[in-house]
Amino acid sequence: MKSQSLSILGAQVWNGTDFSPQDLHIVDGLVSAEPAPDAETLDGSGGWLLPGFIDAHFQAYATSMDGLENERGPLSYAAINGTRRLEKALRRGFTTVRDVAGGDIGLARAINASLFDSPRYLFTGPALSQTGGHGDPRSEHVDICFSHGHMCEVVDGVEALRLAVRNRLRTGAHAIKIMTSGGVFSLADPLPIPQYSPEEVRVVTEEAGRRGSYVAAHAYSSEAVMHSIENGVRSIEHGNLIDAATATAMADRGAFLVPTLAAYDAMDRRGAEIGLNEISLAKNSEVLSKGQEAVQIALAAGVSVGFGSDLMGDLEDDQLRGVRLQADASGAAATIHSLTAVNAQLIGDPRAGSLAIGSYGDALLLSENPLELAGALSEPAARLAVVQAGRVIR
Structure with a gap:
């Protein structure tokens, strides 16, 4: 990834809880106490400077609203389309993303080689699903074989799951994604019912933990979330149907919640017009109002709440709308915390999500104070500049 030196002058700079006036210096891509002699300058006067945002539930390979189409098309097409999705996310101010269903070492290598502009990219590889689970794209009337696609792999049994985890970690996966409940997008599984046996979930978390990694689980209901965290899952994706007792259990175990509010809102408003199937539209109505x-509920219980988008196909341009929806739920300050410090803690990178000395030189310059005008977090027009590793992207 390309880096350079930049001094952003005269802005109000986020310190983790509030803004204070100061100059921010980036030297060779990292925040520094002193400017580089040859640094370029960016006038930040009248602007409000935040760390670059982190999306902890991104989908680079989600080219379609049709799950089977996502899995059966050429990988080259999915990857090339993914480069476009990633570059657009960067220009919205997301300087790091965690791809939790797909991605691979080839895409990560292209990003690290600066072949195109992209957020910093962490991937899980294809998510793990049981037969008939959330990652199985077949409807009940489809009679074909399916085991491995670009975004999901159907794997049953303890030893098969152990091998699948080891292969993902061998090929550069940041974390492991597992499906532990039904989902909106899948066609043959009820939303609340837990998936995989305790032994199957446990072998996935044990193998990931042995390598210093962790597991993210797709789970909606309290039953599925408890099933996940009791067997070692660290990151709960979605969690729309949790209750207070489950949230308390999550907090006690140090589990994170990554809400994906943009996805349900987008499917509700736009799903029918772009061809989302009737089964998914009906399922979406079950979780839409609860996100x-x-x-x-999670914040009240002391859970670390991050941020994710989970937008498929043409819905990708609702990423910033998800920021607005989360700010409506938790307030601007908590949402900034979710987009930056919490997600940085989740991915285990102290250089992300902060503008402290030694952090990545990733920043977002806004025209308004988001603590006073929360809409500044989500309005494209409020973005004066996006900076990544000291490079002004826009």
Whole structure:
């Protein structure tokens, strides 16, 4: 990834809780106490400077609203389309993303080689699903074989899962994604029912933990979330249907919640017009109204709440709308914390999500104070500049 030296002058700079006036210096891509002699300058006067945002539930390979189409098309097409999705996310101010269903070492290598502009990229590889689970794209009337696609792999049994985890970690996966409940997008599984046996979930978390990694689980209901965290899962994706007792259990175990409010709102508003199937539209109605409430329940219990988008196909341009929805639920300050410090803690990178000395030189310059005008977090027009590793992207 390309880096350079830059001094952003005269801005109000985020310190983790509030803004204070100062100059921010980036030297060779990292925040520094002193400017580089040859640094370029960016006038930040009248602007409000935040760390670059982190999206902890991104989908680079989600080219379609049709799950089977996502899995059966050429990988080259998915990857090339993914480069476009990633570059657009960067220009919205997301300087790091965690791809939790797909991605691979080839895409990560292209990003690290600066073949195109992209957020910093962490991937899990294809998510793990049981037969008939959330990652199995077949409807009940489809009679074909399916085991491995670009975004999901169907794997059953303890030893098969052990091998699948080892292969992902061998090929550069940041974390492991597992499906532990039904989902909106899948066609043959009820939303609340837990998936995989305790032994199957446990072998996945044990193998990941042995390598210093962790597991993210797709889970909606309290039953599925408890099933996940009791067997070692660290990151709960979605969690719309959790109750207060489950949230307390999450907090006690140090589990994170990554809400994905943009996805349900986008499917509700736009799903029918772009061809989302009737089964998924009906399932979406079950979780749509509960997403913001789940964020509030989790925060009240002391859960570390991050941010994710989970937008498929043409819905990708609603990423910033998800920021607005989360700010509506938790307030601007908590949402900034979710987009930066919490997600940085989740991915285990102290250089992300901060503008402290030694952090990545990734920043977002806004025209308004987001603590006073929360809409500044989500309005494209409020973005004066996006900076990554000291490079002004826009």
